[in-house]
Amino acid sequence: MIKTRPFSSMATTTRSPSHAQDHILAERKRREKLSQRFIALSSIVPGLKKMDKASVLGDAIKYVKHLQEKIKQLEEQTKKRTVESVVLVKRYHLPAADDDDDHSNSSSNDDAELPEIEARASERDVMIRIHCEKQPGVLAKVLSEVESLRLSIVNSSVLPFGNSTLDITIVAQMDGEFSMKVIELVKNLRLAFLKFM
Amino acid sequence: MIKTRPFSSMATTTRSPSHAQDHILAERKRREKLSQRFIALSSIVPGLKKMDKASVLGDAIKYVKHLQEKIKQLEEQTKKRTVESVVLVKRYHLPAADDDDDHSNSSSNDDAELPEIEARASERDVMIRIHCEKQPGVLAKVLSEVESLRLSIVNSSVLPFGNSTLDITIVAQMDGEFSMKVIELVKNLRLAFLKFM
DNA sequence: CTTGACACGTGACGC
DNA sequence: TGCGTCACGTGTCAA
Numbered sequence: 001m002i003k004t005r006p007f008s009s010m011a012t013t014t015r016s017p018s019h020a021q022d023h024i025l026a027e028r029k030r031r032e033k034l035s036q037r038f039i040a041l042s043s044i045v046p047g048l049k050k051m052d053k054a055s056v057l058g059d060a061i062k063y064v065k066h067l068q069e070k071i072k073q074l075e076e077q078t079k080k081r082t083v084e085s086v087v088l089v090k091r092y093h094l095p096a097a098d099d100d101d102d103h104s105n106s107s108s109n110d111d112a113e114l115p116e117i118e119a120r121a122s123e124r125d126v127m128i129r130i131h132c133e134k135q136p137g138v139l140a141k142v143l144s145e146v147e148s149l150r151l152s153i154v155n156s157s158v159l160p161f162g163n164s165t166l167d168i169t170i171v172a173q174m175d176g177e178f179s180m181k182v183i184e185l186v187k188n189l190r191l192a193f194l195k196f197m
Numbered sequence: 198m199i200k201t202r203p204f205s206s207m208a209t210t211t212r213s214p215s216h217a218q219d220h221i222l223a224e225r226k227r228r229e230k231l232s233q234r235f236i237a238l239s240s241i242v243p244g245l246k247k248m249d250k251a252s253v254l255g256d257a258i259k260y261v262k263h264l265q266e267k268i269k270q271l272e273e274q275t276k277k278r279t280v281e282s283v284v285l286v287k288r289y290h291l292p293a294a295d296d297d298d299d300h301s302n303s304s305s306n307d308d309a310e311l312p313e314i315e316a317r318a319s320e321r322d323v324m325i326r327i328h329c330e331k332q333p334g335v336l337a338k339v340l341s342e343v344e345s346l347r348l349s350i351v352n353s354s355v356l357p358f359g360n361s362t363l364d365i366t367i368v369a370q371m372d373g374e375f376s377m378k379v380i381e382l383v384k385n386l387r388l389a390f391l392k393f394m
Numbered sequence: 395c396t397t398g399a400c401a402c403g404t405g406a407c408g409c
Numbered sequence: 410t411g412c413g414t415c416a417c418g419t420g421t422c423a424a
Contacts, residue, residue, distance in 0.1 A: 022411095033251050034250060159354060165319060249413085
């Protein structure tokens, strides 16, 4: 087997007599490693029809992109879900765009797990319901917050729901002639949660 | 860069010279395609230090596994965080769903005192909240109705609110693989209430 | 007979 | 100097 001379004219690349075999062996090992990785790659990429290297690479590329896109979607989705429940909450209290709040609005939401807060009032009674993530200290925090609003607590109930959720229901009464719009109440509770979390 | 005359003294496989060039060219194209895919692959795999083929393949493999694992986690998480919720308030119209309901709609409603029913589901847990008029026997009625839906009650709470209102919160669990869309649950409870009141 | 894919040996380049 | 990596041309096998 005689190869035609590549025109480099650099005929003087010393070839080691014994080490030439090393070279061959090393190259063989390298190829072996590559082939192994190709097999490994093709084994974790689902649904490939053609098993040739180009197709494996191509399908792997598509697959990676697909996975990345899916992860992106899932992460957005999880965030959206909490946002939706927040929106539900905001329906009750959204006029928050008032002047008493922080003006640094817009990007103010790092809302990892904002709770859903609902409040209603009947005569002197106020009912507060909070659907939130299970956290140590939430109940105490909420109760003290409620009391700080000059509301005397009549009853409270905490129900675990699912693995990581709490449903807190509180009934309180307003003192004397002091009264508070429920929307203000929800706003205050929400601010307390923002500080707390 | 054309090789002139490789004289074929090889006894085994002799190729026509023009066709040999085709072979070379084709192989070149194939290699080019492979290299291109390698580059493409390495461009979408983040944070790879070594750019040699074996490392690209190896890191791509690790990366794919990492993505798969992450997707698995995210999907589990979203499943946990998925909370279906339906609220039925008087005057609010249910998405009507199927035909199993009474068609005698229209002005048949003396619904002045229909309760507000809300249900949400997370995994096996179901939370039911009913805001209704204070009546003797409501709780028992509601609980038996819930149990008749193959739900085992985990916790229940009844809070008086105002003079004539009750806020009932129930947490129950669905049996085994039996599951029910929350909207069906709300519909059933609503029907029970309609019969009861 | 053509086409495409593969592994091999080999020269070259960079550290 | 050697060691690792690469691209190339080539022979071979299968569709």
